[in-house]
Amino acid sequence: MLTLFAVSPPPSPTQSDAQIGLQSVYIIDAGKTALVEGLRVAPWERGKGVAGVLQRFCTEMVKEKYPGVQVSRLTRDDKLGPRDFKKYRVIAKQGILLVRFSAQELLSRLEANVQALLEGGFRPEASELLSESDVPAVVLQESFRREVLPNQTIIQDWQPFKAMESNLGLLQKKALSWVVDKKERPTVATLSTPPFPIPLGQGWFYLNIDVFGRDLAHIKSQLLRHLRLQVAPLQGHVMCQLFLEPSLWLAMATFCQEALGLELAKGYTEQYLLESDI
Structure with a gap:
């Protein structure tokens, strides 16, 4: 992992340098992808080009230290504008x-709700x-990668990993819980x-x-299990x-509120998986 900091000179000799920005990069997908995370700029420095400087410097450092990297990927939850579409390819949207x-x-009433x-x-x-030993055999199935995952990518929270053996080793360290409808040719998978x-x-x-897949009945059942x-x-x-297929959002929001008694904390928003060439 690379973590880069932007530092401004102190306003006076008696003060220390001020950290005004940071960005982290993980090398994933068997060394082919730079996963860019955590771009932060201090509020008083926003709009001054600090983010752009960090991104360009980070890209050059990745090229130098990891010459096998071909693309960079990142996730965002804000609306994309014309400049974003010129800079990035949209790989997936959830x-x-x-x-x-x-x-x-919830625990006190869950079984009554299910009844x-x-x-x-x-x-x-x-x-x-x-x-843990089941996961590779299920996730690396060609049908699962092509038919269930968005663009053959495991988007775990905000981190996108291509469905490949080297990435499963990284994911296993996170103690994730994987649930599927069936081990042989699954149609829905969820992980928490x-x-x-x-x-x-x-x-x-x-x-x-x-949530990966579109079968609403299976998704509801797997949510209860998680x-x-x-x-x-x-x-x-x-x-x-919950991160899920956009067309399922309303039905699942209704299920969570009306059937399970959960409170909607926020309206509909989207997560974008973006990619650009290095």
Whole structure:
């Protein structure tokens, strides 16, 4: 990983240098891709070209240190303008569904909610929780890469990885939970990240769930499995972020609110996976 800092000279000899920007780069996809993350510029320096200088310097350093890198990739959740489309190729687009809930309250009523769903005609679909040794055999299937993943890419939270063996080694270090409808030629896969604390107050956690595939019934069933799996150990409140096919956002937002009693924390937003040549 490369982490670059932009530093401005001190305003007086008695003061230290001020950090005004930073950007990190990971080399992934068997050395072919530079994953660009964390571009930050101090508020008082924005609009002065600091971001552009950091990006150009970072690109030159990657070329020098990693000559095998061919493209850079990054994810963004803001609206793209004409300049962005000139600079980047859009590799994938996903909807972002953000809901919040109390862990204890959800667990206390979840089974009753599921029972009400069953009485209303909902039929949970079969799902399988993959072991660490199962993951390569499932994810590296040609049909899975081409038919389920967006542009053959595992977008784990905000990090895009091509579905290849070297990247699975990186993902295994994150203790992800993979759920599929079936191991042989799956049509829907979901993965969740272990919840982590966030600075919204005492006892707040973030839970990210990535959804691949379009079968709504399977996605609802797998969401229930992830909630049971990840929320049970928690005490406090949860911000849960689902990344999914944009056309499914409204149906899943309705399911989360009306069937599960979760609160919508934000309206529809999008995540873009962008790529440019090095």
